Amino acid sequence: QVQLVQSGAEVKKPGASVKVSCKASGYTFTSYGISWVRQAPGQGLEWMGWISAYNGNTNYAQKLQGRVTMTTDTSTSTAYMELRSLRSDDTAVYYCARDHSGYDFGYWGQGTLVTVSS
Amino acid sequence: QSALTQPASVSGSPGQSITISCTGTSSDVGSYNLVSWYQQHPGKAPKLMIYEGSKRPSGVSNRFSGSKSGNTASLTISGLQAEDEADYYCCSYAGSVVFGGGTKLTVL
Numbered sequence: 001q002v003q004l005v006q007s008g009a010e011v012k013k014p015g016a017s018v019k020v021s022c023k024a025s026g027y028t029f030t031s032y033g034i035s036w037v038r039q040a041p042g043q044g045l046e047w048m049g050w051i052s053a054y055n056g057n058t059n060y061a062q063k064l065q066g067r068v069t070m071t072t073d074t075s076t077s078t079a080y081m082e083l084r085s086l087r088s089d090d091t092a093v094y095y096c097a098r099d100h101s102g103y104d105f106g107y108w109g110q111g112t113l114v115t116v117s118s
Numbered sequence: 119q120s121a122l123t124q125p126a127s128v129s130g131s132p133g134q135s136i137t138i139s140c141t142g143t144s145s146d147v148g149s150y151n152l153v154s155w156y157q158q159h160p161g162k163a164p165k166l167m168i169y170e171g172s173k174r175p176s177g178v179s180n181r182f183s184g185s186k187s188g189n190t191a192s193l194t195i196s197g198l199q200a201e202d203e204a205d206y207y208c209c210s211y212a213g214s215v216v217f218g219g220g221t222k223l224t225v226l
Binding site: 035037044045046047050059061062095097100101102103104105106108109110111 | 121152154156158163164165166169170173175207209211214215216217218219220
C-alpha cells in the first residue's frame with residue numbers, strides 16, 4: 001500500500017532553516033509528483049509547491065519563492081522540502097502529499113510539526 | 119492568488135443532506151475542471167474525497183458528490199452520518215494550487 005512517512009518534529013530559531021523529508025513506498029516513486037502543504041495552528045491548508053519525482057521540475061507558490069527548495073532522491077524514494085529564513089508565522093504542520101491524477105492529492109504523509117520560536 | 123471562498127460552518131442532522139460551496143474566479147474554478155475536496159478530522163491528515171470536480175477515489179462513499187456551476191464548485195454529502203463531522207477544504211488548480219479557507223461541518 002502507498003505510504004508517505006515524514007521526518008520528526010523540529011524546533012528552530014527565527015532565521016534558521018529546516019529540511020523535512022518524506023519517504024515514499026508502495027508505488028513507483030518516479031511516476032508521481034509530490035506536493036508540500038502546510039497548516040498553521042488552527043488555520044487552513046496552504047499549498048507550498050510541487051516537484052516532479054520524474055525529472056525534478058518544480059512549481060513553487062509565489063509567496064514562498066526564494067525561501068523554499070524542493071528536491072527528491074530517487075535512489076531512496078524520498079522527497080525533501082527545505083524552508084529558509086524561518087519566521088514565527090512559519091510555525092505549522094507540514095505535509096507531503098502525492099499526486100492522485102494531477103494537482104490533487106491522493107496520499108498524505110502524517111505531517112511534521114515545525115515550531116519557530118526564539 | 120486569493121483563497122477560494124467557503125462558508126465557515128455548516129450543520130445538519132443525521133440522514134439529511136448538506137452542500138458546501140466553494141467560490142473562485144474565472145481564472146481558477148471557472149477555467150479548469152480540477153477542483154478537489156478534502157476531509158480533515160482533528161489531528162489527522164486530509165483525505166481526498168472528490169477530484170476533477172466530481173470523481174470519487176476508490177473507497178470513498180457514494181454519499182459524497184461534487185459538482186460545478188460557473189465559478190462555484192459544490193460538495194454534497196447525503197445521508198449525513200456522525201463520522202462526517204470534520205473540516206472540509208476545496209482546492210483548485212490555476213497554474214498553481216489554491217485552497218479554500220475550510221468549512222467546519224457539524225452533525226447535530
